[in-house]
Amino acid sequence: MILAAARTSFADKGFAGTTIRGIAALAGVDAALVHHYFGTKDDLFVAALELPVDPRVAIAPALADGADGAGERVLRVFIGVWDDPANTPVFVALARTLLDPTAGHLMRDGFLPVVLLPVGRALALDRPELRMSLVASQMLGIILSRYVLELEPIASMPADALVAAYAPTVQRYLTGDLP
Structure with missing residues (x-):
């Protein structure tokens, strides 16, 4: 759910226009939960790409x-x-x-x-x-x-x-x- 929201936000708004709070709102969760599971926006961006290697x-x-x-x-x-x-x-x-x-x-x-x-x-x-x-x-x-x-x-x-x-x-x- 969070990764899907992140992918949507990064695709629609780009990296600069995407915020952790915006992703959390789109996913229907608290921003603290996003930070807990993914850390920084940089880490979330890499996770959202679903690369086999970081x-x-x-x-x-x-x-x-x-x-x-x-x-x-x-x-x-x-x-x-x-x-x-x-x-x-x-x-x-x-x-x-x-x-x-x-x-x-x-x-x-x-x-x-x-x-x-x-x-x-x-x-x-x-x-x-x-x-x-x-x-x-x-x-x-x-x-x-x-x-x-x-x-x-x-x-x-x-x-x-x-x-x-x-x-x-x-x-x-x-x-x-x-x-």
């Missing part, structure tokens, strides 16, 4: 060694999670949803600030909003090319080759000079 948890080990080499480590986690046959269908369905122009706010107002921006902050990057938006553009390109459109040869490249191809660009976005 991306914040999956990416955490890749951040432990700092910004140097993080592009490769983050890509390995990202591709590993997406390539897992148990995860791929759910993630592809989510990606197809995000391609709908009316759902762009979920990525812009939800996924970027809840998942990616904390990565930039954990790595102590300067201008994390810009850097992580650039990283997101690469990740979305991989998702679209490899998993949604299944463009060859990207779709069938071994994960190591894909990481080798993209890691320098992602690393440059993380730590290189910006305009």
